[in-house]
């Protein structure tokens with residue numbers, strides 16, 4: 265694809281990066297075939313190729329032309345509707361880095377306009393509520409009180425309270441031969457603490473001691489809401505802490521929620537122009553592993569209920585974001601579970617971080633399609649690898665939805 269950026273952008277690191285990415289695109293449109301939003305709306309601008317053109321167009325105009333609020337509102341509307349599921353990246357035969365492109369495009373287009381006040385307030389509230397585990401726990405406690413009075417669709421999104429056994433911490437050994445770090449997760453720690461406990465148990469049984477770092481948030485929430493400064497602050501705090509620990513006896517940072525592991529693996533790219541953090545960020549990304557990458561080494565702690573059938577939902581952040589395929593499925597089959605075939609397994613469930621809250625209509629349609637495919641063979645359980653997908657899918661089905669590590673604990 266030919267580009268002709270204004271000098272304003274050709275001088276900047278972001279401009280040069282966008283230019284390099286765009287030049288790889290041959291506008292063939294193959295990516296549209298696997299784009300969930302394009303499939304739903306049929307609008308070229310709700311597909312990756314259309315979004316690529318919207319970003320190109322922005323970078324080819326100077327700041328005076330880019331001040332047109334209405335044009336930028338249209339651009340941002342279609343970029344906001346993108347799930348950042350990266351199915352298009354998996355499909356693209358030319359290796360276009362759409363994820364990096366859309367992150368940069370969103371940042372610049374968002375900065376060039378004023379969002380409506382209501383939209384700003386909503387985004388700030390979401391960020392403030394969900395980027396802190398204590399606040400998530402408080403909100404859940406209040407939501408559970410009012411659950412009986414809420415509309416069914418909203419009530420279904422509120423998970424039941426999980427009480428961990430009193431002995432849960434004391435059973436974890438601290439004398440394993442391998443040591444790894446982990447993060448608790450802002451939402452996961454409050455909404456489904458049994459997942460972190462199951463992870464510790466199974467790793468412990470596999471001779472790996474897992475220690476939680478202080479920070480709960482990886483910064484993904486702020487980054488994807490284009491609150492870039494806040495995201496960068498969180499990333500730098502994490503890098504300083506984890507870098508020091510990884511140089512003092514911990515072999516990796518292992519993350520059991522694929523949305524977070526996928527984002528930490530991007531630290532190196534996000535910080536590449538920061539002289540103080542670029543090298544350390546690359547080091548952190550290199551030492552970050554998703555729990556599934558360790559699946560073949562894990563020894564189940566409990567005997568699996570081998571009569572159960574499972575429909576596995578591979579999160580986009582696992583299959584497209586990290587290109588990890590088959591490892592969890594193989595482990596579950598090896599453990600004795602029976603996996604059913606899931607149609608359109610490459611498509612997003614509609615959770616996508618805060619997408620289900622900000623683009624609820626498209627998200628609900630995606631959820632409906634996903635649940636229908638997951639329920640088709642009437643499995644006993646639905647299993648996934650990311651807390652966002654888990655809670656979102658559970659809100660649309662009566663079949664229990666679990667994290668895969670719970671089945672081995």
Ligand code: SF4
Nearest residue numbers: 289290292293295356
């Ligand atoms: S498939 Fe790749 S090369 Fe083709 S239009 Fe999409 S992004 Fe461009």
Ligand code: SF4
Nearest residue numbers: 299346347349350352
């Ligand atoms: S990231 Fe997903 S929703 Fe966005 S353009 Fe690509 S395939 Fe479509």
